[in-house]
Amino acid sequence: MAVPASSGAQAKARSAPAWARKSTLVLLIAVMALAVFGTTTQTWMTVNLDPQQLGQAATGQGGLQVQGSKAATTVTALALVALAGGLAASIAGKIARWIITAIIVLAAAGIITAAATVLADPLAAAQGSIAAATGITGSSADVSVTAFPVLAVVAGSLLALCGLLVIPAGRYWKTRTKYDAVAHGGAAAQSGPVDEIDSWDRLSRGDDPT
Template identity: 55%
Template structure:
């Protein structure tokens, strides 16, 4: 038997499936996880300080990232908000949000690597607050967490660049689609899980 051919004029739509790494859901999740990872590192010890080394009474001080680098915590929250915004933004707004995420990631990398390169300067304020003596002699060493924060921020930056580049081909669904008839809901453009969820919430069949 010969294969059945579609009848001319009959609506016949096939959804094009994107590779996983190009999907909106994948990239947005990547940015969210990376931003949370950056924020998570700030709750850990970034700098270990030995105050007045060589003396009989040597005091140890552990400085977490949210005190050694307040800016990193703030930038991580900005990046998280930007990543969440890309899920509902249109094309232009998505580019703006992804650009904000990228700039926040670059800021995290710069601050984290700066602390890792010069922990003594980064710890100076906390050492002064702990001892009450400005310029107290100390030996400060950075832990691995600033490097981990920079690595997570690098992933965040890559994800935001992919959103800017690949977001041009993502389907943008609006509340006006339903008014344009069934043909507006059916498209040969690539779809992903977020688009399918948007269509389902409007009462449409995402598998159609």
């Protein structure tokens, strides 16, 4: 007795390892993207300048606090791009998943590069904030870096890894539409009961549902 293609697809989905489950992988991508975004809302650097340069608004803060969104402006946007890509992967077809994977990996690479640049030269990354606070460009100052740029690099690396897993995991995911099911299941996929909408769709493709 032949096994219907739909039953085979369901058995394949049930046998998917934990890391390849669509809900698990999409959730991981979303969590990593949101983690990166969260780091940009925190202080990445503290700039210690002359209190007379900083003004009264900053003298009580122990220095000029520079958030990640100001130290590495691209990180916030790239995190949102990766988040959108992860959500799109849950409804994408086979070819679209390759494109989405490339987008997520490139966004993660941009995040890592931007955060690593801040770690490599924090004074240069803080110059914009220093100029906005003091009106002086090219100032030299003592800059201390917090742990958040490092966390952004770690989260960005994990985000890239999760993005790369979309392709192998996609082999275990159920087909997205009935047209995909017909393409993958052949005649067996068409052997099940059909409703009026299915009949019209099959007639439009030149098939006789009777």
